Amino acid sequence: MIGFFLRRLGESMLAIWGVVTIVFFVTRVLGDPAALLLPIGASAADIEALRDQLGLNQPLMVQYFHFVTSALQGDFGTSFQHGRDAMDVVLERLPATATLALTAIALGLVIGAVAGSVAALKRGSAVELLVMAVALLGQATPVFWLGIMLILCFAVNLGWLPTGGYGTIWHLILPAVTLAVFVSASIARLLRSSMLDILQEDYIRTAKAKGLLRSTVFFWHVARNALIPVVTMTAILTGELLGGSVVTETVFAWPGIGRLIIQAIEAKDFPIIQAGITLIAAIFVLINFLVDLLYGVLDPRIRKAR
Amino acid sequence: MTALLDIRNLTVEFDTPGGTVQAVNGLSYRVEEGETLGIVGESGSGKSVHILALLGLLPTPPARIVSGEAWFNGQNLMTLSDRALREIRGGQIGMVFQDPMSSLNPVLTVGRQLREVLQRHTGLRGHALKARMVELLDIVGIPHPEARLSQYPHEFSGGMRQRVLIAIGMACNPRLLIADEATTALDVTVQAQILDLVRKLKADFGTTVIWVTHDMGVVAELADTVQVMYGGRIMERGPVRAVFHDPRSAYTWGLLKSLPTEGARTQKRLYQIPGSPPNMANMPAGDPFAPRNPFATERCHTEVPPLRNVDGSQDHQFAAWYDLPALLAREAADAEASS
Secondary structure, X not given: OHHXXXXXXXXXXXXXXXXXXXXXXXXXXXXXXXXXXXXXXXXHHHHHHHHHXXXXXXXXXXXXXXXXXXXXXXXXXXXXXXXXXXXXXXXXHHHHHHHHHHHHHHHHHHHHHHHHHHHHHOOOOHHHHHHHHHHHHHHHOOHHHHHHHHHHXXXXXXXXXXXXXXXXXXXXXXXXXXXXXXXXXXXXXXXXXXXXXXXXXXXXXXXXXXXXXXXXXHHHHHHHHHHHHHHHHHHHHHHHHHOOOHHHHHHOOOOOHHHXXXXXXXXXXXXXXXXXXXXXXXXXXXXXXXXXHHHHHHOHHHHXXX | OOEEEEEEEEEEEEEEOOEEEEEEEEEEXXXXXXXXXXXXXXXXXXXXXXXXXXXXXXXXXXXXXXEEEEEEOOEEOOOOOHHHHHHHEOOOEEEEOOOOXXXXXXXXXXXXXXXXXXXXXXXXXXXXXXXXXXXXXHHOOOOOHHHHOOOXXXXXXHHHHHHHHHHHHHOOOOOEEEEEOXXXXXXXXXXXXXXXXXXXXXXXXXXXXXXXXXXXXXXXXXXXXXXXXXXXXXXXXXXXHHHHHOOOOHHHHHHHHOOOOOOOOOOOOOOOOOXXXXXXXXXXXXXXXXXXXXXXXXXXXXXXXXXXXXXXXXOOEEOOOOOHHHHHXXXXXXXXXXX
């Protein structure tokens, strides 16, 4: 088990390093931040002076080496726009993103689990058809469009909820619902097909032949096995949403990581981009690790294999 | 003796894209208390399907139970509610399925899978429950039963899993134990051990057993009565000794002839029944076996033969228009004349 942890830790560091390296070089292709930071009409000498100050005139490999060694010590540089520690700026946005992401996942998981189970158990009925049609629609609807429609309906026309912003639970409802629609639709579809597979298994017939109550068969035999792929899907979705749901955060003016990074890319604020992407990569890796541990709990065959 | 199970005119159909498939055709038979019935047939003979239909385990649709009664212990299983049937399944009727690799839930411990059937049908709780679980694994010959309870199916070999399935089927001392191809997936040594085990269980508890298989050899070892099925019908049925020594259906004869005989070290290839099982969506009009039957008569192709008694016998029945012993005798005489 200790070997397993060490191996996973090594793999994780390698993955994060890879992501960070790619992002470092890609951002350098974006263009010159110095020209953007200074007011229009600044002299070439001023721009050159700023480039020197930001360290952008050093050879690329020197910049990269400097970045990696500082990053290893937790220093991602100073934001060009904010003039503060880049990671601090990113971390300030994490609570907003996490609140939105976890609310959407929780909501989507509950709705998706119920809808997917009902569809699987009522196979061939009108209920299944309806659930699957709605789920397909939910998965196919572009998030920005759904967000705008919800704003139009509930904020503009009915005036029940704010159009955007951050602060109260009322601000949270529309963006969370927007994301939960996609999450629940994905989970419902996956859970249904997973359950239909499990229902065909011989051990379900064995369970029924024991005369077990329907609820016992459903929860202990069907759901328990059907959940395994759903856990993976939920983890991937959680990772994506914790990395900031760019579109939703933009539509609802939600001050999260996704929106911060988009703004940083527009401003060519390299330290923010690098700090933000490193954090997202770390979150992804951590979630993957947690899922692997969860697999061991859900499936004893995997536990043994370690 | 009284009949523990009395099946009358059971017909099961499947709706498939290729048309309606007649899986079981007006099947009727009785199983006496304490009897061991061996049901033999190849895939598509209706042997497994009718068992699943009895227990309400056939998915409907695509299956459809067209007609039939199945009296068990004074109740017609076909008209019982789902709830009432669940009380009987696992309790009074124990079921052992084929393929030990897939018939146990991979994510639950063996102990849990054994416990749930006991909790459902018996009042055993706490220490008594645990003791019964250990006892059951011990009865079916699993070493270190106490430690094994907390293990998962993948930690057991195929033979050991089959024993677990038998333990589950026997757990609540059922009056009827039905095994469907329970030893098919196992190697011969393990199969012999399992058959010994079932014989012992019968001797100790007087359990009535229905053993569904495609293996005539297993039937010869285990059963009192053999019932040969083909195309959803009974082709022949009777005491094992009578059927094996004096087969009246060409299908039974073919099955027996294709058995390897002990000690015979001939270079001869084993007999093979010609052709393949019938297309269930498009059954032949007459005797379902007629297209593969070298002895088939004109009438076999047009009219379904009824099940009737062998002359002078009370319990040996067969369904055929031809007289197999006479035909075989003539064949033997011809062979002798030409040599």
